Amino acid sequence: MTTVLVLACGLLGLLVGSFLNVVVHRVPAGESVVAPPSACPRCGHRLRSRDNVPVLSWLVLRGRCRDCRAPISVRYPLVELGTAVLLALTAWHLGWSPVLPAFLYLGCVAVALAAIDLDTHRLPxxxxxxxxVVGAVLLLVAAAATGEWDALVRAAVGGAGLWLLYFGVAVARPGGMGFGDVKLAGLLGMHLAFLGWAELAAGAFAGFLVGGVVGVALLATRRAGRKTAVPYGPSMLVGAALGVAVGAPVAGAYLGLMGLQG
Incomplete structure (x- = not known):
């Protein structure tokens, strides 16, 4: 049954990923994501249904518009495929859990925010x-289904705590971190803490670690200078994913190493 769930979530990711491409393109511009229908930005022809099949249409068209042959960015199929892989891995990790819908939704949001932040240095x-709101409702449903109301309280505390941590960093280092990152921190903290304190701690630490590694790599390759603005949202999102995936076992191993776990 887990295989069926993983495949279903992967298929859902492909479909949602196609919509996320619209979100990534239109939301930063303040445009509607539902109208008008998608069209080629060069010739204006609306996309046919057969040209809107996730990943496959891009391959069939060889990355070009059917009408004017203008190139179509490879990011479109990558977003679709990336969303599919992320949702499939989320389903594989969490299984048939009442909390799965909350993290599937968060995964979709993460893909959109990462792409937008890389493009515009904004987290809308x-x-x-x-x-x-959506995350809180889905986590509330999960808590009601399992009776684990303490997890819901932990989510509220964790979300507020990570928000305050990032707020402090943003105030202490003006320009080093945007308030979009602060708002995202609260959302991630809420979800991570619902799973456990270990996931929250690991996800928060991993976010800073990934951000530091990315910064050093950009400096080393001279793709950025010390004053270059680097989008931090993707690092936070990768860190959160690591917290979900390995937070509990890493914390257990650390406590065992310190002799604090029986």
Missing amino acids: DAIVLPSY
């Missing part, structure tokens, strides 16, 4: 703020 409120 239009995506982040509604995600607090």
Whole structure:
């Protein structure tokens, strides 16, 4: 049954990924994500249904518009495929759990925010703020289904705690971190803490670690200078994913190494 769940979530990721391409393109510009229908930005021809099949259409068209032969960015199939892989891995890790819908939604949001931040160095409120409401509702449903109300309290405390941590960093280092990152921190902290304190601690630490590694790599390859603005949202999102995936076993191993676990 787990195989069926993983495959179903992977298929869902392909379909949602196609929509996320629209979100990534339109939300930063303040445009509607539902109208008008998708069209080639060069010739204006609307996409046919057969040209809107995730990944496959891009391969069949060889990455070009059917009408004007303008190139179509490889990012479109990568977003679709990346969303599919992320949702499939989420389903594989969490299984048939009441909390799965909350993390599937967070995974979709993460893909959109990472792509937008890389493009525009922004994490739009239009995506982040509604995600607090959707995430809270889905986590509430999960807590009600399992009776683990302490997890819901932990989510509230963890979300507020990570928000405050990032807020402190943003105030201490003006310009080094945007308030979009602060808002995202609260959303990630809420989800990570629902799973456990270990996931929250590991996800928060991994976010800073990934961000530091990326910064050093950019400096070493001279793709950025010390004053270059580097989007931090993707590092936070990768860190959160690591917290979900390995937070509990890493914390257990650390406690065992310190002799604090029986």
